[in-house]
Amino acid sequence: MEKINFRGFLTLVEREYYRFFRLAVQTIFPPIITTLLFILIFGYSLGEKIQTINNLPYILYILPGLAAMGVISNSFSNSSTSLFMARMDRSIENILAAPLSHLQIVGSFVIGGVTRGLVVGLTTLIVAKVMTPLTFSSLLGTLLSLVLISVTFSSLGIIAALWSEDWDHLATFTNFVITPFLYLGGVFYSITMLPPFWQKVSYFNPIWYLVDDFRRQVLGIGDLPAWQSQLVLWALALSTFLMAVRLFQKGWKLIH
Amino acid sequence: MPDTSRTAISIQALKKKYKQVEALRGVDLQIPTGEFFGLLGPNGAGKTTLIKSIVGLVRATSGTLRVFDYDVQRDYLKAKAMIGLSPQEPNIDRYFTVRRTLEFQGGYYGLSRKERRRRATELMEQFGIADKENDEYWKLSGGLQKRVLIARALLTSPKILILDEPTAGVDVEQRHELWHHLKNLNKDGTTILLTTHYIDEAEELCNRVAIMNRGQIVEMGEPKTLIRKYCQEQTKVYPGSLEEVFLKVTGKSIHEDQSLKNGKD
Ligand SMILES: Nc1ncnc2c1ncn2[C@@H]1O[C@H](COP(=O)(O)OP(=O)(O)OP(=O)(O)O)[C@@H](O)[C@H]1O
Ligand SMILES: [Mg+2]
Numbered sequence: 352m353e354k355i356n357f358r359g360f361l362t363l364v365e366r367e368y369y370r371f372f373r374l375a376v377q378t379i380f381p382p383i384i385t386t387l388l389f390i391l392i393f394g395y396s397l398g399e400k401i402q403t404i405n406n407l408p409y410i411l412y413i414l415p416g417l418a419a420m421g422v423i424s425n426s427f428s429n430s431s432t433s434l435f436m437a438r439m440d441r442s443i444e445n446i447l448a449a450p451l452s453h454l455q456i457v458g459s460f461v462i463g464g465v466t467r468g469l470v471v472g473l474t475t476l477i478v479a480k481v482m483t484p485l486t487f488s489s490l491l492g493t494l495l496s497l498v499l500i501s502v503t504f505s506s507l508g509i510i511a512a513l514w515s516e517d518w519d520h521l522a523t524f525t526n527f528v529i530t531p532f533l534y535l536g537g538v539f540y541s542i543t544m545l546p547p548f549w550q551k552v553s554y555f556n557p558i559w560y561l562v563d564d565f566r567r568q569v570l571g572i573g574d575l576p577a578w579q580s581q582l583v584l585w586a587l588a589l590s591t592f593l594m595a596v597r598l599f600q601k602g603w604k605l606i607h
Numbered sequence: 608m609p610d611t612s613r614t615a616i617s618i619q620a621l622k623k624k625y626k627q628v629e630a631l632r633g634v635d636l637q638i639p640t641g642e643f644f645g646l647l648g649p650n651g652a653g654k655t656t657l658i659k660s661i662v663g664l665v666r667a668t669s670g671t672l673r674v675f676d677y678d679v680q681r682d683y684l685k686a687k688a689m690i691g692l693s694p695q696e697p698n699i700d701r702y703f704t705v706r707r708t709l710e711f712q713g714g715y716y717g718l719s720r721k722e723r724r725r726r727a728t729e730l731m732e733q734f735g736i737a738d739k740e741n742d743e744y745w746k747l748s749g750g751l752q753k754r755v756l757i758a759r760a761l762l763t764s765p766k767i768l769i770l771d772e773p774t775a776g777v778d779v780e781q782r783h784e785l786w787h788h789l790k791n792l793n794k795d796g797t798t799i800l801l802t803t804h805y806i807d808e809a810e811e812l813c814n815r816v817a818i819m820n821r822g823q824i825v826e827m828g829e830p831k832t833l834i835r836k837y838c839q840e841q842t843k844v845y846p847g848s849l850e851e852v853f854l855k856v857t858g859k860s861i862h863e864d865q866s867l868k869n870g871k872d
Contacts (some may be wrong), residue, residue: 356684356716356717357717358714358717358718358719359714359715359716359717361714362711362714362715363715365711365714366700366711369707370702373702436701437700439701440698440699440700440701441696441697441698441699442698442699442700442701443698444664444694444698445694445698445699445712445715446715447663447664448662448663448664448687448690448692449687449712449715449716450683450684450685450687450688450715450716450717451684451715452684602666606663606664606665606666607625607659607664607665607666
């Protein structure tokens, strides 16, 4: 049996957490503020003028989507920024020269992103729970969905950080890939409210499946059959993670 | 004393081609345990490429590379655990202090928390950077940065120490202090692979040197032997130097360098 360098792995995780806790204020307060603003705008003013969706007040309907949105953008930016910085200051080379496996290295970036995603997602949900009559359909399902969404976007963040040659590339990835998919991913509406053409287009948007699953776990309602969104969620989390590990194994943009 | 029965680094027919450049064109090199080995060569000769292939930061195009019988591709975890590297270009986390840099390094190599702290303190004292422990690495002067890099390489008490231009930009006094330190480490059994552009440094420290040029080792041996071979007109007054060997072997002369300088004016 080979001895696994578990301490090395913990040190990598600690490195992620160190970076992350330096930014703790920037992580926890924005979702609180955003959630409060949304509740204010859609709960008390606009919300009353918008029809209910599946018999739920509009604000309740969008809250899970709002949480998912925060989880997606935060887990993505956490891992992508961390790895891209490490490429810029070359500290990733020091890590690659150490006796650490590719799985351990990728795992640590993902754990960092998942932690950040969970903090943001849970903060949003807690604020929502305090301010609105939100009840959870499945607490465990909600947590699992949060974790899998964060794994997916932390892994995507790793891939984006490897692909990018400068900060602008990274911003491009966020602005042209993540953001549009996110806003068209059913955060603010039910697909049944769309014209038939756009309903069909939604099926090609992976984020839509994730948001749908998350909403089902929180509220117990969704546009898709549960198994479909579940399947896509698991498939995305696994494939993006394995892809990130594979790219490290190949040394893409890391090893010449 | 080098132990020729055990090979620390074994390189056979190593080739590396980047997109256009052939950086290594068939390198063969055996470094026995305990040897102090110097790698010399002009800019672009392939020294850093060779070193990076040993620690897995460059993937060789062909050839074999072993560290204490561990293949650096297949048994990469075991091979890497044996090595401490001080790279030519710094690769340190932007916001890390000196102490954090050292302690995290210990962590990556599996040292316990207590051991990391102890080694970090010990090395900061040895390298005269104890008063800088809470300074961020990037705010240190160039010479101190080099010292941190070397201290970090030593933190895990590696069997093989690889130093890529450890004395570039280091003042004379510090250089001599480092020499003293490296000699002691080598005496205690650490195998050292060093690259430098200061030929006198290699002559002073190394049991053997290899002179590289354009991706190949063009000459290899003990400094004394090489001097005898290349500096025929040696006398008591002018005993010849490794620098002279270097210039002859790499096909350069001090005169050529001079004309190059003149050409720029
Ligand atoms: N990542 C890379 N991509 C393409 N070419 C490279 C890369 N790294 C090095 N080279 C080329 O390979 C050759 C050998 O470079 P290397 O850095 O190994 O030389 P060196 O002997 O360390 O030089 P120096 O004394 O200047 O440090 C050079 O021609 C260099 O331009
Ligand atoms: Mg070099």
